[in-house]
Amino acid sequence: MTKNLNNLKIKNIFFLNKSKISEVIESDTLVENYSVFKKYPSNLTIQIKDTNFLAKINVNNKIYIVGSNGKLINNNYKNDNLPFIFGKPEIDEFLKFKKLIDESKFSYDQIKNLYFFPSKRWDVELNNKVLLKLSKKNIKESLNQAFEFFNNTNFKEIKLIDARIKNQITIK
Structure with missing residues (x-):
């Protein structure tokens, strides 16, 4: 990105084209947000916040x-701890789902894999190989109900928590 900014050949801060700078910065998939400040007479300050890596996904066999930030980033980074998303969700759908997980009692770090179905329903595989089946609606409530079983010492041998039916949990 720095190289692309240098290619703009900014000679005079008064003739600075802010939209071209924004275009260069926004094209970088690693940028979460940024701010550009003109500090007269001759300085330009750009503050950039990096995006957080949330998950891995296969798109067109890559x-x-x-x-x-909702962008797909080339997988050039060491990221073995990220959950893998199976299925084809829209990125916005995933971000909404991630927000519900963050608002629930579950920790996102407990998740190994996420499964998205064409019906827009999610399943979650936890690091301890427990599969959590969620409904399309009431996701946060289902997560919180399942969390109670997940942490109950009387249910140590659980391999499946089915929370697809409202106010009902089935365990195997």
Whole structure:
């Protein structure tokens, strides 16, 4: 990105084209947000916040990283701890789902894989190989109900928590 900014050949801060600078910065998939300040007479300050890596996903037989900025990032980074998304969700759908997980009692770090179905329903595989089946609606409530079973010492041998039916949990 720095190289692309240098290619703009900014000679005079007064003739600075802010939209071209924004275009260069926004084209970088690693940028979450940014701000550009003109500091007269001759300085330009750009503050950039990097995006967070959230998950890996296969798109057209290529593995990408999903950033918290909603962009797909080339998988050139060491990221073995990221959950893998199976299925074809829109990135916005995934980000909404991730937000619900963050608002629930579950920790996103407990997740190994995410499964998205064409019906827009999610399943979650946890690091301990427990599969959590969620409904399309009431996701946060289902996560919180399942969390109670997940942490109950009387249910240590659980391999499946089915929370697809409202106010009902089935365990195997």
